[in-house]
Amino acid sequence: MSNLLNALSKLNKLYEQKKHEINQDQIKKAEGDQLKVEQSQQKQTEQLPQQQQQQQQQQQQQQLKRKRKMLILRKCAGDIWEDSTLADWPEGDYRLFCGNLGNEVSDEVLANAFRKYPSFARSRVIRDKRTMKTRGYGFVSFLNSNDYLKAFKEMNGKYVGNRPVKLSKSTWLQRSLHKKKSDGLVGKFIKPKIRKIKRVNIS
Numbered sequence: 001m002s003n004l005l006n007a008l009s010k011l012n013k014l015y016e017q018k019k020h021e022i023n024q025d026q027i028k029k030a031e032g033d034q035l036k037v038e039q040s041q042q043k044q045t046e047q048l049p050q051q052q053q054q055q056q057q058q059q060q061q062q063q064l065k066r067k068r069k070m071l072i073l074r075k076c077a078g079d080i081w082e083d084s085t086l087a088d089w090p091e092g093d094y095r096l097f098c099g100n101l102g103n104e105v106s107d108e109v110l111a112n113a114f115r116k117y118p119s120f121a122r123s124r125v126i127r128d129k130r131t132m133k134t135r136g137y138g139f140v141s142f143l144n145s146n147d148y149l150k151a152f153k154e155m156n157g158k159y160v161g162n163r164p165v166k167l168s169k170s171t172w173l174q175r176s177l178h179k180k181k182s183d184g185l186v187g188k189f190i191k192p193k194i195r196k197i198k199r200v201n202i203s
Contacts, residue, residue, distance in 0.1 A: 090121045093141040094148035095170035098160070101125060103134045105161040110138050113160045117151050119144035139170055 089095070098110065111123040125138035142148040156167040 088122070089141055090143060093121055093143055094145050095139055095141050096148065096152060097168045097170040098138045098140060099136065099166040099168070100163050101134055101136055101138055101165065102161045102163045105134060105138070107138075109161055110140060113158075113165070114140045114151055114155065117142060117147040119147040120151075 114120050119142045121143050122141040126135045152167050157164045
């Protein structure tokens with residue numbers, strides 16, 4: 001009888017031990033599954049901003065391609081030429097002319113001076129293609145008229161580089177030979193009497 005009780009006690013201990021091991025395995029498996037779910041959710045969360053950025057970049061590239069297909073003519077001093085550099089600027093933007101720029105002012109320096117305005121879009125310092133020296137002026141672009149006016153009031157006469165910048169409304173649109181619509185510019189041009197055509201890339 002004593003031997004039987006001992007045997008039953010051992011069997012009971014083995015049963016409890018196996019039960020505990022099975023429970024531990026189930027807990028580990030459940031924790032592993034939960035960890036996989038959390039990692040998967042984290043990857044999806046990380047991929048979402050990347051996908052949004054890729055979509056925005058694709059949209060910007062498509063807009064740029066559409067604009068590059070649109071021929072942009074410029075007129076100055078009786079000469080008419082195609083200006084492909086204007087296709088790089090935002091459509092329907094608000095643009096300031098920046099004069100009195102020194103040779104030390106680069107595109108990045110000009111951008112840093114106006115980047116504090118939320119809708120700042122682009123800047124360019126015009127340089128001589130042969131000497132690469134600045135021609136003393138450049139342009140900055142804004143997508144919002146309020147930022148455009150605020151920048152004009154606050155930055156006119158402020159130092160950009162070693163000189164105080166002189167701001168004025170850009171007249172690039174008046175020098176371009178296309179009609180205006182209320183929703184922006186379109187690729188339809190007034191037919192001018194062209195005396196000669198030059199291809200010039202302003203950089």
